[in-house]
Amino acid sequence: MEKTLKSLSRFSASLCAALIAVLVALASGNAYAGRSCTAAKLSPQAIERSLTLAQQTASALENTYEKDGTRVVLLARAGQDLTRYQQTWSHVAWAYRLPTGGWQVVHKLNDCGSDRSMLMRHGLGEFFLDDLWRHQAAWHTVPKAWEEALWSLLQNNTRVVAMHEPRYSMVSYAWGTRYQQSNQWAAETLALAAEPGMLSRQQAQGWLRLKDYKPAILEIRALTRLGGRATAANIAFDDHPNAQRFANQIETVTADSMLAWLERLAPGGQGRTGL
Template identity: 60%
Template sequence: MSDRWTTPWRFALCALAWAAALAAGTAHAGRSCEARRPTPQGIERGMALAERTARALEAEHRRSGARVVLLARAGQDLSKYGVHYSHLGWAYRTPEGPWRVAHKLNECGTAVGSLYLQGLGEFFMDDLWRYEAVWLVPAPEVQARLADVLADRSRTVALHQRAYSMVSYAWGTRYQQSNQWALETLALAMEPATVRTRSQAQAWLRFKGYEPAVLRIGPLTRLGGRVTAANVAFDDHPDRDRFADRIATVTVDSVLAWMPRAGLGAAPATLALDAGR
């Protein structure tokens, strides 16, 4: 069962990553995403991945007491951009036992996003490119602070911005993509007395040494994505970077690399159903 924290249910969801939207001009002219019925095989594999991930997280909970983890999936093939995983959320263990995931999703065909609270089955039901999960266990203090935020709806949505771009500028506030919300919410959790705005959250992330991924996206790709996809925009990136084909945005991979380096979490762990594609 999904819970939506920001607005009532209105739209079908898609958690597309950059590659799908940037290719929309050739695949689906004038459309940023396409509703597709889940296949029986996709449902079966998504549920199998969710079940195995749940068992692994329970084992981690018994071993270390972990109750909040960064959890990510590989929804699209982003290898041309040097990116392995596409989408992350904060997964936490409920008092009753099941794990739930707080994350942001883009609404198909629109330039807005909303926050959702879902079970692991729903999180891995999105027609994945690879049936693989990755998680990172934050340091105990980080977990405690995140748990406090995730238990308080007003704090969970405090830095959420509905204006959405899949490639939003990591140090900008005009748009906000899914991974950016999760990272900025971490900053809010760690510095509740001083982080009240997105700009303050980003200042904390800079101070802690976070480095966004820099994607090489040329002008033709940018033009195609901007014209045909409602959820892709580049006008928040500095001109000097945009014209040099340097698009700095928050990726799962960059967060997984940064948190251990900053002393905020352990090394990532992965689980795959098979060798993938």
């Protein structure tokens, strides 16, 4: 069975209250989006900037809720520098408004640089409490026809894990099922919310194709692939078709491609915050 989702306190509008959650996270957190647990500790300045970004984002999402009732968005952060791959954002989560108020995220995280992953619930403060490449965030709404179903699914600990594959690769093939990376889980979970009768990841991917989702194609050369596979347990390329792999074309689900797809489906639903 899947691990029970870990529930953490949602981000508070008060910076002092948020600092308490930060101390807990620093003491017990052990999962990162494709990063090692031995990463350097954050400086007080980085913590302050992350919490400020979380406050800005919470305020902006609440304004969106008050304006049109939006209760779910795809939320992206810039945890790594991916500019060499023409990508702006590195990781997405589903952010949803709690029935009691405030916003929480559910997302898939790599377990300390291993080949395994887990799903976790975090407040916005902890979501941004990372060694961010840029202290900026982006989000996009989903089509209204799917929003209520997605909002309900994200709060259901049984259904939210239905599309989760624990075997992890940071560059998993967008149309494969051997591995699954964080953004891929988010896309396939939206498919499940839109079509609740789905029973497999293959069906979810078929729905994504039908809805014209287009993965990113990253140019990753052979030496880079060999180095990554040899030194990192959370990177694998053996699920990609040989023709694409040998042509250095790695087709994977990126945060940028998901945001662009949602903009095509629900134009004008984007937002940004940042320092």
